[in-house]
Amino acid sequence: MENLPSIVTLASYFSRLPGVGPKSAERMAYAVLGMEGETAEGFANAIKDAKSKISRCPRCGLYEEGGACPICDDPSRDQKTLMVVTSYKDALAIEKSGSYKGLYHLLKGTxxxxxxxxxxxxxxxxxxTRINNGQIEEVIVATNPTIDGETTALYLARRIEEGGKVxxxxxxxxxxxGSSLEYSDALTLEKAIEGRKDI
Amino acid sequence: MENLPSIVTLASYFSRLPGVGPKSAERMAYAVLGMEGETAEGFANAIKDAKSKISRCPRCGLYEEGGACPICDDPSRDQKTLMVVTSYKDALAIEKSGSYKGLYHLLKGTxxxxxxxxxxxxxxxxxxTRINNGQIEEVIVATNPTIDGETTALYLARRIEEGGKVxxxxxxxxxxxGSSLEYSDALTLEKAIEGRKDI
Structure with a gap:
């Protein structure tokens, strides 16, 4: 008695998800087997729905659902400021902070x-092209604080400033x-000292 | 910008799986969004297939796929020995050990x-009924080594022995x-001493 073929197939899909190893994938596949028929059906449809209803906004590159971009199509947002992010979840984190009201542009990585x-x-x-054709006055580069992120930010700054006006x-x-100074790494402390502000 | 509705729905299904919290569920939902369309389609179909193709064997209660029970419908298995298990995965573990060739019966818990x-x-x-109507000569109770498992095993032994011949x-x-004596718990050591064998 081997694992059932349909379980092996289903587990192979679960194991493609982040943080799911072969053992967990098998356990998840059996959990689906233990679900009510209606729940499993809903699960399968939710996967199809997510793929079919969600697409990328042709302007900013972030996800939109139902054909309208929640950022680009919101006239109350500041149309003169553009934040460059390298992942959708970065934009989501910025939005959740509630401290930015401009537009976004998704760069496809670093x-x-x-x-x-x-x-x-x-x-x-x-x-x-978007920056030079539009009414953008400031570009905030929000790449990750890593070496590749820094390289990208510096490269973008140079290219954008060639245009002149932005x-x-x-x-x-x-x-x-909320962090502790004692446990902050040396590079963070160096940046914190460099960037100190008058009070 | 909130999480997209289809992502919220999909994440709610992932969070029903064992060991998946709300944060991981959200990450998994976004991972589905990042999959190729074909892969996501395959994933959804694998869920439906697992539910529609796999059913429980009406005799032993274990899962079967394609209408034939890999245990009950295998004439090479010892038809006189019946192992009582409390989960499908317990039977799978026994099968993987390759040390049992009789039949199974799934009890719906402990x-x-x-x-x-x-x-x-x-x-x-x-x-x-299955034991008394059939040709069963020995029943091996394979409940878990827990208090409830023990209670169940003793209860079953009493009821089966009422029939007399089994x-x-x-x-x-x-x-x-492969374990270490030093780190074994006291109850396991007690059972190991009680069950000692001449060599």
Whole structure:
């Protein structure tokens, strides 16, 4: 008595999800077997729905559902500020903070010469076209505080400033709120000292 | 910008799986969004297939796929020995060990007066009918080595022996192979000493 073929197939899909190893995938597949028929049907339909109803906004590249982009199609948002993010979840985190009311632009990753990822892979030209054709006055580069993120931010700043009229900024580095100075890493402390502000 | 409605729905299904909290469920839902259309379609179909193709064998209660029970419908198996298990995965573990060639019977759980689970909830009468009508000569009770499992094993032994002709045994308790005596718990050591064998 081996694992049932349909369980093996289903487990192979679960194991493609982040953080799911072969053992957990098998356990999840058996959990589906133990669900009510209606629940399992709903689960399967939810997967299809997510793929069919959600698409990428052709302007900003973030996800939209039902054909209207919650950012680009919201006239109350500041049309003069553009934040460049490298993942949808980064934009979601910024939105949840409630501290930004401008537009977004999704870059398709970060530059990484070591991994063979160059500007043309990230859609940098599309970003520049959007900036130069529009009414954008400030671009905030919100790449991750990593070496690749930094490289990308500096590259973008240089390219955008070639256009001349647009201000480029990036998110501040420093201590995380609620964190402890004692346990902060040396680089974070260095950035926090460099970026100190008068009080 | 909230989470997209289809993502919220999909994440709610993922969070019903064992070991998946709300954060992981959300991450899994976004991972589905990042899959190729074909892969997501396959995933959804695999869920439906598992539910529609797999059913329970009306004799032993274990899962079967394609209408034939891999155990009951295998004439090479010893038809005189019946192992009582309390979950499908327990039977699978026994099968994987390759050390048992008899039949199985799935009990729908373990007795637990504290949780209000009584013999009639477990299908004990169906088990007794199967034993008394058939050619069964030995019943091996393979409940878990827990208090409820023990209670269930003793209860079953008493009920089966009322019929008279059938031998009842249960799995041995003792040290796990490859484990360390030093780190074994006191109850396991007690069982290992009680069950000691001449060499």
């Amino acid at each position: 530059l990484s010469p070591a991994k063979g990822i160059y500007p043309e892979d990230l859609g940098v030209d599309e970003l520049l 201000k480029v900024s990036r998110l501040a580095y420093g201590l995380s709120m | 007795l637990s007066p504290a949780k209000g689970i009584y013999p009639e909830d477990l299908g004990v009468d169906e088990l007794l 031998k009842v045994s249960r799995l041995a308790y003792g040290l796990s192979m």
